[in-house]
Amino acid sequence: MTMRFEPTEEQTLIQKTARDVATRLLAPRAAERDRSERFPVEELSELARLGLLGIALPASLGGAEAGTVAFALSMIELARADASVAVAVSVTHMAAELITRWGTDAQRQRHVPRLVGGEYLCGSFALSEPQAGSDAGALTTTATRTARGWRLDGAKQWITSGSHAGLFVVWARTAPLGAGTRGLSAFLVERGTPGLSAGRPEEKLGLRGSSTVPLVLDGVEVGEDALLARPGDGFQIAMTALDSGRIGIAAQAVGIATAALEATTSYVKARVQFGVPLAQHQATRATLADLATARDAARLLVLFAAWKKQSGLQFSGAAARAKLVASETASRVCDAAIQLHGGYGYTRDFPVERYLRDARVTRIYEGTSEIQRIVIARELLRPR
């Protein structure tokens, strides 16, 4: 069997399911959600009902067990309609995956079906803090032993879906700051646990249908069963989860770029200048060709990283490459899309200004482009 670049039957089916629901449910109100900053509660419930929150998770835990390529294809379709919904899906899927990988049977059985089935609505990944983003070794939230488990104290920042998530994966320090990344542990904290509170959602440039909140952990008491894996495993859990998360965010970026490219392609066919559609001007054609090529390149990197992951191969470098190229490409494509729309592109009457605002964050979260480059370089440049 030689290389095949077209999706399998199962992948096609999932892609189509995602595309249908994205067109029917997400696209029509994406602009409205962006304006009103409304969290997509009904939308996420419907995605859960269709099985789109658990695409690569085991069937025994309520997932579709269809693999990471299918997950990436679905993410592209969802983000093409609404990047805000897509990021909630990506983070939920990442949380469910990390529990599947690192959790005990009891933890898996308790949390994964609730994440993918919609009972939790969505999951959150609480790693970043006001003073520690890319530099996880500097986290200051603490986990202290108690008679029946652990007590968590600290503050978290920029927690995606934090206003609505039913489950939080929270990183805290189980050893002093001097222990660096080896002192980190991950905990599963359910919504409503006393002492856990979400602050006021941030006002953001884009992705306004997704909520981003600060979290306060003030004497949050959790049982022994909240600890994921062993104390000190937290950093490794975070890094492997982020490797996967980057595939989701890269797919989100490709989805946004695809939306911008498609909107622009129809616009330039309809808009007449100097007596001919914009599409007849060579400068327009050259720009569109570059954008489509860059989008295809990014898309292939995402699917390649996804394929490596589902084939059990080392995929950390491939995920970093996909995230770097896809996020940078999405920003570039959206910027050019506005340019080709001219003044209209700058107004809210056309969707491309939203795409540009939504695309911008993909270069920042789940590892900035700068961090991706360092991850990639570290693989290549082992000084000898």
Place this chain on the structure above:
Amino acid sequence: MDFSLTDEQQQAQAVAKDFATREVLPKAAEIDAEHRFPKELVARLGELGFLGVAVPEEWGGAGLDTVAYVLAMEEISRACASTGVIMSVNNSLVCDPILKFGTDAQKRRWLTPLAQGKMLGCFALSEPEAGSDAAAQKTTARLVGDEWVISGTKNWITNGPNANVIVLHTMNDAALGHKGITTFLCPTDVKGLTLGPPDKKLGIRGSQSCQMFFDEVRLPTDALLGEVGGGFKVAMSTLDGGRIGIAAQALGIARACLEDSVAYASVRKTFGTLIANHQMIQWKVADMAAEIDAARLLTLRAAAMKDQGARHGSESAMAKLYASDVANRAAREAVQIFGGYGYMTDYPVERHFRDAKITEIYEGTSEIQRLVIAAGLLKD
């Protein structure tokens, strides 16, 4: 979706890599400096089956596919882009159209020795006044009795000084525009054909190209490749495949830039530390590596689609546009990473820099690739 390679494809890649590393790379600088056509390496390419990678075994080829061809092309070009283009022209621009459009007699006479490396071929489309604009060509073909009489000038014909046969495009009816183009298989030992001196070039100096002057060259009717007036189709479908080969060549050059940069950054010190420890150097190699992966995937996608018999014009154009851009950016950064040394011919990156440029020009400039891609996007 499946990105795995077959055993045969992996084997072709491994053989190419081994040959490239052991036999080609040690000679690359000398070939460039001497502007020398690497005859002995071309003979070895033939022995290894790399001059007819996707030609079926029954016609003397290796019986592999376009994916294997891309993998092998990348390895050979990583060592020497000149050797890469010699290989690419013979495979994509000569064997491929004969396999697709040739009669059995033409295949016996030309394809088998070409694929076996007993002959070398070239492809003559460009003229002094017609490159991208193929319908503007002025080389004429007139049917006189039962012979075609051909007159005109062809330009920049890669492998021209070393070829046995020419895939020759002519205009037999200028009033018909591109429908007046007709293709022939023309031996290079015909009366009336003279070759100009090898072109003096910025890069790929081991690959020789030249002008060809046709003065009343007479060819029998069985020299016709495809149909009278069908030459545009032959040329365009051939170039769709050729662009995959050039994309793979660009990929090889880009990889050479990356690997040479990584090796240099891991030994060269500035400010008391290896330059590999400087974030600005790390960024350059990270960008190169990510873009090279993307270029490879675009190229393999076009190749896999060609192997499936699917239309792949847009995909080939995307692969060539992107890979040639990546190669030039990688070459620019590689020279920068090497600093002053990078500007000197003692180090290989200035050669990569010169070699990379041609990939944005031949077999359709980047501008032409953009027109091809846009036409695909904007059609209704």
